[in-house]
Amino acid sequence: SNARTLCKKASFDLKFLNFVGLIYKDYEYGCFNLDPNRVLDIILEVYECRSDQDEFFIPLIKSYMCEHQTLCHILGFKFKFHQEPNGETPSSLYHVAAALLQHNLIALEDLYVHLLPQDSAIVEEHKREILEAKQIARKLTMVVVPSEKSEDKEKDKEKEEEKSEKPPDNQKLGLLEALLRIGDWHHAQNIMEQMPAYYATSHKAIAIALCQLLHLILEPLYRRAGVPKGAKASLLKPLRNKQAPAPVETFEDLSKDVFTMLGYLGPHLSHDPILFAKIVRLGKSFMKEYQSESKQDTKDKLDSLLSCFLSVSDQVLLPSLTLMECNACMSEELWGFFKLFPYQHRYRLYGQWKNETYSNHPLLVKVKAQTVDRAKYIMKRLTKENVKPSGRQIGKLSHSNPTILFDYILSQIQWYDNLITPVVDSLKYLTSLNYDVLAYCIIEALANPEKEKMKHDDTTISSWLQSLASLCGAVFRKYPIELAGILQYVTNQLKAGKSFDLLILKEVVQKMAGIEITDEMTVEQLEAMTGGEQLKAEGGYFGQIRNTKKSSQRLKDALLDHELALPLCLLMAQQRNGVVFSEGGEKHLKLVGKLYDQCHDTLVQFGGFLASNLSTEDYIKRVPSVDILCNQFHTPHDAAFFLSRPMYAHQILSKYDELKKAEKGNRQQQKVHKYISACEQVMAPVHEAVVSLHPPKVWDDIRPQFYATFWSLTMYDLAVPHNAYDREVNKLKLQIKAIDENAEMPLNKKKKEKERCTALQDKLQEEEKKQLEHVQRVLHRLKLEKDNWLLAKSTKNETITKFLQLCLFPRCVFSAIDAVYCARFVELVHQQKTPNFCTLLCYDRVFSDIIYTVASCTENESRRYGRFLCCMLETVTRWHSDKAIYEKECGNYPGFLTIFRASGFDGGNKADQLDYENFRHVVHKWHYKLTKASVHCLETGEYTHIRNILIVLTKILPYYPKVLNLGQALECRVHKICQEEKEKRPDLYALAMGYSGQLKSRKVHMVPENEFHHKEPVNITTPGGLQNGPGNSSKPAAAAASTTSKNEEGTAEDAGEFCVTAIANFINETIKIKWIKMSKPHFSTTIPRMHPPMSRV
Structure with missing residues (x-):
């Protein structure tokens, strides 16, 4: 020692x-x-x-x-x-x-x-x-007023001078x-x-020193995993100090010191953009390694590192981007890292950035205020004329502080909807990160708990919500923004029983896929919608559908990637009833009806999008069979068949093509037989599945085959809209002619436009030919099936009741095309001479008692119901107009029998048929019944009754009223409504005035009653017990029909004649009609009431 x-x-x-x-x-x-x-x-x-x-x-x-x-x-x-x-x-x-x-x-x-x-x-x-x-x-x-501004500026200058003195x-x-x-x-x-937090690094010298230390520590790992391919980076000399932190070689080494250093650095990483880029690139490399890792043990270790990278993004990267003035490159670099996160992680980061980060540091507080001030300046001057310069200013401001900027822009759009178009056009200078932030800000604005109760104002959906919905549709269509977040938000709202935000989905589908849902279609548009996809696109919508292919694909991919297609459909189908029973609560009946319509219309629109954009395999893979939809998912029957219908069409077509390839034969008859075989193979399981949807007693009147056939077909299957095809082809020919005559158009553009029009013309003609062949096959199939559709176990009245209750009424209010389909299907069943189907009784039940149906409809449903009645009246009016037409289309048909024989239908016995003049009496009776019901609804004083009947009357105006005295009665009541509702309920006043004007213009087409039908009584042998008119106390037609039916069943061996109920008492009642004051309609207590889907309101 x-x-x-x-x-x-x-x-x-x-x-x-x-x-x-x-x-x-x-x-x-x-x-x-x-x-x-x-x-x-x-x-x-x-x-x-x-x-x-x-x-x-x-x-x-x-x-x-x-x-x-x-x-x-x-x-x-x-x-x-x-x-x-x-x-x-x-x-x-x-x-x-x-x-x-x-x-x-x-x-x-x-x-x-x-x-x-x-x-x-x-x-x-x-x-x-x-x-x-x-x-x-x-x-x-x-x-601040100008004088105060100048004083404040002087004070600020004094303070700055004080601060300029050298601090200790x-x-x-x-x-x-x-x-x-x-x-x-x-x-x-x-x-x-x-x-205090970030106090030390808020001094630039310290922040730069810490950044330099991080550069040295990260050098080996960045060399290995962060340098982009092809890039060359200069080497950094390591610290000579052996006691300095060791350089990191792996991602696990980052957790020793690097993440802690970055935490202290915070928003002041903005002083070193190069280090910012290095951190982002390392994060990107780590995410790729994390996503490719399959071993669970390694994955668990990497989870902690993932949490660290998320924390660094929250506390360092985003705040630092805020302090980097207008650095678009760093924004894009950061998006390369962020896009590897699920949208849930990204949105959490954006939420923290927007709502927490700006309050943590004095510099960020100032930046937020300056951004809002600048945003105000830009938005005040934004117009359609200066979109480009204003858009560039918005782009520059958004690179660093998108959350603050978009929050202010969205608040302005909620107040001023005229800003939507210029704002959407001005957003083209944003970075990818900014577009993603915009999607988050929209969702946050929609989900704002303070505005949850403001999404409606008593009877309508709030304007701010409608403005945001319009913005959503326009922005998501025009720019490549991820849709998963907004779609999941709508899904979550539906899960919570809230349907207001379906408006968002409706606008997104409409703008991105070009699918409009409106009940205000013209006759020409509706006709075009019964054709193929090309005809629908050209003539079925109010606006021309252009350039939706890419946006439709993006929407489809978002739905399939996140498995949201079927859940959205099922939730919307279930929420229709939820709107009434759960969500309705204390809401105004008018608002409940609007929400129901919105939910239903969005379902129809969304289902149409899936049917036209999903491949056969994708659709069949995702949509369950109809019995599973109804029994397990509790989907209403009309919605279940609406979702399943495209699947049946796809399967039949696939099977048909398969059979054609297996056995080659070009003869038309062979093709038809193969098509029928394909239908039988595909629909046989459906026939079995539908049996569980209703009680066994239902199938005593109609067979499952008839029920499935009705619900599985569409207007595309029943008729070819030749007029619509011709109309669109002629338009294209005129366009080609106009192009040829346009001397100012460049030759290359002329050639291109002519080629486009010619190609479109060829497509339409080919589509028309294809549909014609398809309709012929379907009609042949129906001709073979129709003998087995309806059973003779019950009375004709009960059979018609089941048909109306389970088929006609639910579907006729589903969509405008379905309304037309229902009317045409009834006519088709009649034309096919379907056994046991009484056409007259069906029409009578439709026209004789419309009050309950009208009163239980929503606004849009009443439009569809009116269109259905209009199509039914069109057929009846055609038969009524000419004896030759009547004799040709009705004279020898079982649907117009007045006497039924046990031996079956004998087409040659004219005595069994209803003659033309008696049919005219029946038609007059139907017009009388419609008038009686209309007057009752108008005199109730109930808002829903009056609104709905006015809508229905407007829809059937081309064919009703035709009799002068009935028209005068209606005119009198409608005039009274105009006087009473002018100050009380302006919307009813507007409807009444609109109908009144149209009614007056059609008076010239009305005829006196004696011209509509002969008023003299017609001798007809009718048992006294079969009368069923107003004021008659005897048993109505239904009871007599029931008795007759029992006689048919019990004494079938007797070859005598049996009188059926319905027609005789129709005529007898019609003869006795006198014009009386219509105070209260007469309802038969023995005829079951029809309940369309909205009867629960």
């Missing part, structure tokens, strides 16, 4: 002599009696002058063997010397102190007490900065910077922990 001590002393003496030689090289050597502390002070003084000589001075001081406290006091005295006013501590002293701390020659807690300012003063300064930032923000958001030196920050420069992260972290 003595030898070791002597060696140490000798070593120290040698170093000390060398040190003295450095100082006194020009002096002679001698012996001196020196003070040890003074010597140490001189050593530190020289070290300070030669601060780059750490390798010499650190061992020297270690060899000096002084007390740590002594060294610290001497160093502290040096710091105190520079604490004079306007004093500045030299950087060399900071370096000396940092080096001594790193080599543990002094303790940080001992030195810290010698440094200024005090921690309490730092906290006070930080609070003061936040307060000043908030005051600035408040001033920017306040409305912060020795703690100086020491911190020196520690970071030499790589002593441990002591640097200890100092930063004593200060």
